[in-house]
Amino acid sequence: MTSAADFPIVGLGASAGGVEALEGFFRGMPEKPGLACVIITHLSPNRESMLPEIVSRFTAMPVRVITDNTVIEVDTVYLLPTDAVVTVEDRRLHVHAQDSHRRERRPIDLFFSALATDVGELSAGVVLSGGDSDGTLGIKAIKERGGLTLAQVADGFGPHHSNMPESAISSGLVDFAIPAVQMGAKLARFAAGRFMLDKLVGAADTQIESAAFDEARNAIYTILRHQVGHDFSG
Structure with missing residues (x-):
């Protein structure tokens, strides 16, 4: 039997065009997939994010705003509405304020790498629409720890900016290069078949x-x- 902490944690990396990609992702996700999702995006330091309200429209799972030392629970979505960096340790999310003069330019790589270190083969990384290569190094870290990796290819939900997923795919370390709407089923099977x-x-x-x-x-x-x-x- 598995313990309450034996569920996968999925990191979702998105940047430009990410709202449409997230809609496709959650429309394909079962109501109780047996995993947790943590959304990491490139946020403007000068704008308040509406992502918590937007993502809540696409999923029946609870959508929680990340605060420091948040305990990750199964069948829950987590995201950060402010300009900060998120890491994970002992299945708790930790928030680090951005230095206005030295902002972290690769928050997705940073979170994926921390996730891989924390939960190993129970980690999964998803690279969605975005305009740079953030996420590629994080995908490598997750594969080195035996986790699952996915990247978005085109369908009705984007990607409108393909640089980020294409960079991840070109690394040769992506398990599934598929449309966003197909990812939820893959991840739910990953969670169900893990043990x-x-x-x-x-x-x-x-x-x-x-x-x-x-x-x-x-x-x-x-x-x-x-x-x-x-x-x-x-």
Whole structure:
């Protein structure tokens, strides 16, 4: 059985054209996907964001404004309405004020990297519409920790600015390059299947069946190590 903290955390990176992309993303997301979403955007320091109200129109999940030391809960969306930097530690969101003279230009990379360090293979990174390459280094950090990565390709919800997702895709580290509206289903399956094999092992009726599962799993690890050069046994 999994504990209450064993759900994936999804970082959503968006910039220019991000509202349409977020609409597509949440329209394709189940009502209770078994994960949490944290939205990181490039905000103007001189404008108040209306994103909390806007995103609430697209999803039945609760939409919470991030404050310092916010505990991340499952089936909840988090976003920051002010010009600040967000990191994560022990499944808590931490807000760092921007220096007006030295503003962080890659808040998505920063959050994705912190997320990968904090929850490892339970991390997922989504790169949506945007006009630069922010998110690409963060995608690399998530893949190094065994997480899931997605980037937006064109459909009716954009991307209106494709530089950000195209940069992530060109890295070769994106698991799914798909339209935003298809991402929710992929992530919900990721959340549902995360511990499926462990549950099957726990449900085995005999010691022989359990040993057979372990043998099959080790065989899969060996194939993956030989084919892609990465050891998934941890």
